[in-house]
Structure formats: C-alpha cells, structure tokens
Amino acid sequence: RIVRRLGAAEGGVVVPPRYDLGGWQEGDGVFNAAALASYTRTLADRIEHHVRGGDFPVVLGGDCSIQLGASLALRRLGRYGLVAVDASPDFRHPGNSSRIGAAGGEEVALATGRGQDDLTDLEGLKPYLRDEDVRFFGVRDAFRDDEDCVELAALGVPVVTVGDLRERGADALARATARSFPSPEVSGFWVHLDADVLDPDVMPAVDSPDADGLLPAELVALLRPLLASPLCVGFNVTIYDPDLDPDGTAGALLADIVVDAFARS
Numbered sequence: 001r002i003v004r005r006l007g008a009a010e011g012g013v014v015v016p017p018r019y020d021l022g023g024w025q026e027g028d029g030v031f032n033a034a035a036l037a038s039y040t041r042t043l044a045d046r047i048e049h050h051v052r053g054g055d056f057p058v059v060l061g062g063d064c065s066i067q068l069g070a071s072l073a074l075r076r077l078g079r080y081g082l083v084a085v086d087a088s089p090d091f092r093h094p095g096n097s098s099r100i101g102a103a104g105g106e107e108v109a110l111a112t113g114r115g116q117d118d119l120t121d122l123e124g125l126k127p128y129l130r131d132e133d134v135r136f137f138g139v140r141d142a143f144r145d146d147e148d149c150v151e152l153a154a155l156g157v158p159v160v161t162v163g164d165l166r167e168r169g170a171d172a173l174a175r176a177t178a179r180s181f182p183s184p185e186v187s188g189f190w191v192h193l194d195a196d197v198l199d200p201d202v203m204p205a206v207d208s209p210d211a212d213g214l215l216p217a218e219l220v221a222l223l224r225p226l227l228a229s230p231l232c233v234g235f236n237v238t239i240y241d242p243d244l245d246p247d248g249t250a251g252a253l254l255a256d257i258v259v260d261a262f263a264r265s
Contacts, residue, residue, distance in 0.1 A: 002255045006262060008058060011050060014043045014069075016062060029116045030103045036065060037118055043069030048076055051233055058258075059236035063104035063207075064090055066236055067192045068119070071111040071128035074190060080233065081133035081181045081189035083226055084108060085219070087196040087210050089136050089159060091148035104239075108134060109148075131155050133186055135177050137222060138162060138197035140210050162214060170221035178229035188233040191226050195240040195254055202253060205245035216257055223261035 003010050017035035024031040043059075047070050050057045059066060064086070074080035084090070093109035094100055103110065103119070110119050112134065113127030120126050136152070136159040143149055144161060152159050160173060181189055200209030202216060214222075226232055237258060245251050 002060070002258060005255070005259045006058070009055075011046070011055075011057065014039070014046050024101070026101065029100060030106065030110075030119060031101050033103075033116065033118055036068075036103055037122060040065075040068045040072055040119075041122060044073035044076070047073035047234065051077065056232075057234040059234070061236055061238050063102075064192070064194055064238045065103040065107045066238060067107045067190075068103070068111055068128070070190045070192070070234060070236060072122055072125065074188075074233070075125045075128040076123070078187045079130070079133070079185060081135070081186050082108070082111070082129050082192060083135045083137065083177060083189055084192045084194075085137045085197050085222065086192065086194040087138060087140050087208065087213055088143055088146075089139055089148050089152060090194075091152060096147040096151050131157055133181065133189070135180070136160060137165065137173070137177075138214050138219075140212055142210075142212065162212060165214070165218065165222065170218055171225055174222050174225035178226055178231060181231060183231075186231075188231045189229075191223070191232060191235045193223070193235065193237045195237065198254075203240075203250050205241050205250040206239045207241060216253060219257055220260045223257075224263070227261055228264070 016039055021031050043066060047057050090105050090108045092106045093114035095114060109115055111129045112131055113120050134157050139159050139161050141161045141163045149159055165173060195203055196206040196208050197214050198219060199213035199215060227235060240251060240254055242251060
C-alpha cells in the first residue's frame with residue numbers, strides 16, 4: 001500500500017457523490033454542479049483540517065475536479081499558489097470554449113473565478129486562486145496553440161511544455177518555480193498531478209492518453225524539488241483509472257513515482 005510505503009497516516013475517505021448526468025444538455029453549464037459544489041466543500045473541510053494541523057495531505061482521487069477542494073481549503077487560510085502537472089491546462093471556460101460540461105477539464109479556470117458562480121464563488125471566496133499564482137508543467141507541445149494555452153500566455157501564466165522541460169531541465173525548473181511565489185504574500189503552494197502527464201506508452205490507464213508525454217524519471221525529477229520545498233503544503237493525484245489497468249501495472253508504476261518523488265535525494 002502506498003500509505004505504508006510513504007510512512008504516512010491514513011486520513012480516511014471523502015466519498016464522492018454518484019456521477020450522474022441526469023437530464024444535462026449542452027449549454028446547461030457544468031454537469032453535476034450541485035453535487036460537485038457540495039463535495040468540494042466537504043473535501044475542503046478535510047484538507048483544511050490537516051493543513052491547519054501541520055500535516056502534509058496527499059489526496060488520491062478521481063478526476064481533476066478534486067483540485068477545487070484543495071484550492072477552496074487553502075483560500076480559507078489565505079493566499080496560496082498551484083503547480084499543476086498535467087498534459088493539458090484544464091483552463092476551458094465559457095470565455096474560450098463552447099464545450100463546457102466536464103469540470104475535470106475546467107477546474108483551474110473555475111478555481112481562478114471563470115465560470116458559473118455556484119462553483120467559482122463557494123463561501124464568497126472567489127477566486128480561490130489568483131492567475132499570477134498558477135504554474136503549469138508537462139502540457140503537450142501539440143497543445144501550445146490551443147485557445148486555453150494562448151489565453152494563459154496572454155495572462156502571463158507560465159506554461160512549461162514537455163519540450164520546454166526537456167530543454168531546460170526538470171530539476172532546475174522545479175527549484176526555480178518553488179522560489180517564484182512572492183513571499184510573504186503567498187503562504188505556500190499545492191501540487192496537482194494528473195496521471196495523463198505521463199506518456200501513454202507507460203501510463204495507458206487514463207481517459208485522455210495523448211502521445212509525447214513525460215517519462216517516469218522525468219516526472220520524478222520534476223516532482224521531487226516541488227514536494228521537498230518548505231512552501232509546498234500538499235499534493236493530489238488524479239485521473240488514474242483502474243478499469244483501464246486490468247493487471248495493475250500502470251497503478252504500480254504510478255505508486256512507484258509518487259513514493260520516489262517523496263524520497264530525499
């Protein structure tokens with residue numbers, strides 16, 4: 001078990017609501033929004049409890065929308081940043097797309113206040129993240145000209161693609177990123193990992209297995225300095241789908257990566 005391998009304490013399970021499209025139709029906004037809002041608050045309660053207690057939460061979840069729970073929890077505590085390690089920036093919102101519906105592809109946009117108020121303004125805390133406190137790593141080079149990446153560039157939000165990372169070095173970029181959050185204005189940052197940042201040759205058990213992703217050693221080299229930073233307050237892992245991994249090989253690899261990322265060099 002990953003808990004034992006990390007020497008961690010079991011923090012329990014925050015049971016998600018049933019995934020139900022109901023009568024949702026295109027144009028209705030984010031589907032399952034009411035249940036997602038309720039779950040976000042519940043998950044935020046758990047994360048806030050652990051952060052306040054001086055713990056370092058590691059959240060193993062489903063889709064990328066669980067990151068909203070972390071962002072809301074930290075917004076309650078002050079101003080925090082986000083380092084998102086993801087094949088795509090999940091910045092789809094009504095201002096740049098007509099394909100709104102799945103919060104798992106929109107959670108960073110929602111966390112920065114873009115989208116419907118029942119998800120972006122929980123507890124009157126909109127936005128949970130400021131644009132200038134967000135960093136992206138591992139985005140596919142082929143996505144560089146997509147609408148959301150173009151918008152992020154215009155906003156000045158750093159987007160490091162796979163090619164950028166290989167050219168400039170994962171370790172150096174991670175260390176520079178950990179130092180880039182203005183202090184004391186920003187109290188710390190959270191790391192969000194989507195398993196689809198890995199190349200599908202090594203991680204096929206995801207819903208969007210896009211080619212030309214990171215290799216395991218590259219991901220560990222990126223994560224290790226981020227997680228070791230005294231400013232890092234927590235970490236979540238998303239998108240791994242055990243139904244697409246019948247022999248458990250991909251899950252074992254992902255567990256190895258997480259454990260290796262916490263190992264001190």
